[in-house]
Amino acid sequence: MTLPNAENLIETLKNKINDLIDDKTVLVGVQRGGELILQKILPSLKNNVATGSIDTSFYRDDFSSRGLKVKNKPSKIDTEINDKHIILIDDVFSTGRTVRAAMNEIFDYGRPAKITLAVLIDRNEQELPISPQIYIEKISLNKNQHLELKLDENKKFIFQLKESLV
């Protein structure tokens, strides 16, 4: 199958996010994909928007079956988030479990007024009553197929399709 052009999706997502930014906005990237997108679009966003980064390892609901897999940087939200509008950015939305974990963690930092979820791709595999308010493309994949956002040798973002045995 042809995978979508990641650079184009990121550009479209950037414009949609830019429209939402005001002085109450905090952009939070979910590691690693969402964080990569955030770092890429940040220089061309409206000035001085506050940012943060979330690693959901300690909040996942599959900890007891999957174990602890910390490969990312520690979560970091240095700005006050009470009564702010958080735009949570991720690359691919599938079941909603990562977003649930990310939201649980965000609430340990404070009580935002609103959280908007913005992703590049919605895989249509929702398992929880959580869905992205902003997505650029919907794609259906098999359960064993994983989409990964990566930088290629020309420093351009691409999607890579990986298949697991299960």
Add this chain to the structure above:
Amino acid sequence: MFNPQLNSKGNLNHLLSIEGLSKEKIIQILDTAESFLKIGERDVKKVPILRGKTVCNVFFENSTRTRTTFEIAAKRLSADVINLNVATSSQSKGETILDTINNLIAMNADIFIVRHSSSGAAHFIASHVKPNIHIINAGDGNHSHPTQGLLDAFTIRKYKTHFNKLKVAIVGDILHSRVARSNIHALNILGVPEIRVIAPKTLLPYEIEKLGVHVFHDIDKGLNDVDVIMMLRIQNERMDGVMLPSQEEYFKTYGLNQTRLDLAKKDAIVMHPGPMNRGVEIDSAVADSEQSVILPQVTFGIAVRMAVMAILVGQHS
């Protein structure tokens, strides 16, 4: 070689000693601790990963700091914590260690933090419990204190970044120190090229050189050009007798004062596992100086203990 710390898949099931841990495993614990350190800086200093688990502090020997930091660490992981000061309870009524532990397992505890005055106590317990139970050695006799070794390694990495160019001096009662043993093993595994032990002959174990350390009896020579100084506590009960003449004499010959600290590198750090005896092994001014990282060690200890507990429970599954 059989390693009682690992399960059949090679994952860490108990933490009993630093020996037997790979460099990768230690680095994984330190990296995980780095993430947990950030949690201690938040308003809500808690994550849910050990929710529903029960952690039991079983201290057959007294300790306040280690027990408290384990308790805080477990609570920050949302576990329920039970503290048992066994030294003053069933043991004095004649119950064996295993009976004490089996009773606690019957109460559905998941992790046991064990301190005991006998070397090998934690190994003994670990070899008699079911695989879904995790044992953490919080100090056994003169043998091992692995979480102290890990938190000291974490502290060194925080201030010195790389292990492979460091000169580290461990000063004091090496003979009775499980902290010194754990540190020597950890630093060797992490690739520290020069580990020095500085102590009077009476406080050094026989053939300590076989652990790959350089022995100094003269502190001034031993501290020359080191990056890290790890001071050990002189236990008061060692003071009267054949091993040491007096506190004053010890401070004069082996105490860390500013003049001696100046022999080390300019940016050398001073560590101490606590509790300190000011004016015995360390001068008050040095303990409070900018080069002292003794209080950060305590903070880092919580993050390291959180990492160990999370990894044990997470990897078992």
